Amino acid sequence: xxxxxxxxxxxxxxxxxxxxxxxxxxxxxxxxxxxxxxxxxxxxxxxxxxxxxxxxxxxxxxxxxxxxxxxxxxxxxxxxxxxxxxxxxxxxxxxxxxxxxxxxxxxxxxxxxxxxxxxxxxxxxxxxxxxxxxxxxxxxxx
Numbered sequence: 001x002x003x004x005x006x007x008x009x010x011x012x013x014x015x016x017x018x019x020x021x022x023x024x025x026x027x028x029x030x031x032x033x034x035x036x037x038x039x040x041x042x043x044x045x046x047x048x049x050x051x052x053x054x055x056x057x058x059x060x061x062x063x064x065x066x067x068x069x070x071x072x073x074x075x076x077x078x079x080x081x082x083x084x085x086x087x088x089x090x091x092x093x094x095x096x097x098x099x100x101x102x103x104x105x106x107x108x109x110x111x112x113x114x115x116x117x118x119x120x121x122x123x124x125x126x127x128x129x130x131x132x133x134x135x136x137x138x139x140x141x142x
Contacts, residue, residue, distance in 0.1 A: 005077055006135040007128055014123075014130025015073075021120040022071035024113070025083055029063025032056055047093050059086060070124065073133020080124040087118040 008014070032040035040056030049055055062082045069079035091114050099107040129135035 003139055005075060006139045008073075008076070008130055008133060008136045008139060009127050010131050011127065012131045014127055015132050017120050017123050018070050018073060018076065018129060018133070021080070021083065021117060021124060022067045022069075024067070024117055025063045025086075026067030026071065029060045029065075029067055032060030032063065049093065062086065073129030073135050076129035076133060076135050077125050080121045084118065084121040084125065087114055087121060090114055091118065 028039070036042055036056055040060055041052040042056075044052035044055045044059075063086065066079040066082050069075050070083070091111060095107050095111045095114070098110055
């Protein structure tokens with residue numbers, strides 16, 4: 001089971017996707033604690049999510065931990081699952097109102113980063129951490 005989680009392809013370019021996804025999630029997670037009124041609990045309260053104080057801290061922590069793991073290429077597939085879920089919830093909760101009020105193209109413009117993070121997470125779940133990852137070293141030794 002552990003070998004399946006840490007296995008990876010031999011791609012040397014997967015690190016580009018890992019850097020993109022990992023840095024965005026790490027940064028956004030940190031900002032949920034630095035600016036809770038606009039990025040964390042306050043934002044979650046504004047869009048009507050339940051238990052915004054808990055949810056802000058929980059999502060921020062998940063983003064920091066998963067972003068760091070993805071950057072390191074450690075348990076990349078596993079760490080990419082919460083990032084995928086976070087992006088699905090983000091798109092569903094924040095972009096449906098934009099779509100209803102402003103239309104499809106405004107929604108698509110406003111969600112370009114969301115789509116990039118969603119598809120980047122899917123890519124990492126499918127491919128793993130790539131050649132330059134801790135996962136790759138672990139799967140060689142396993």
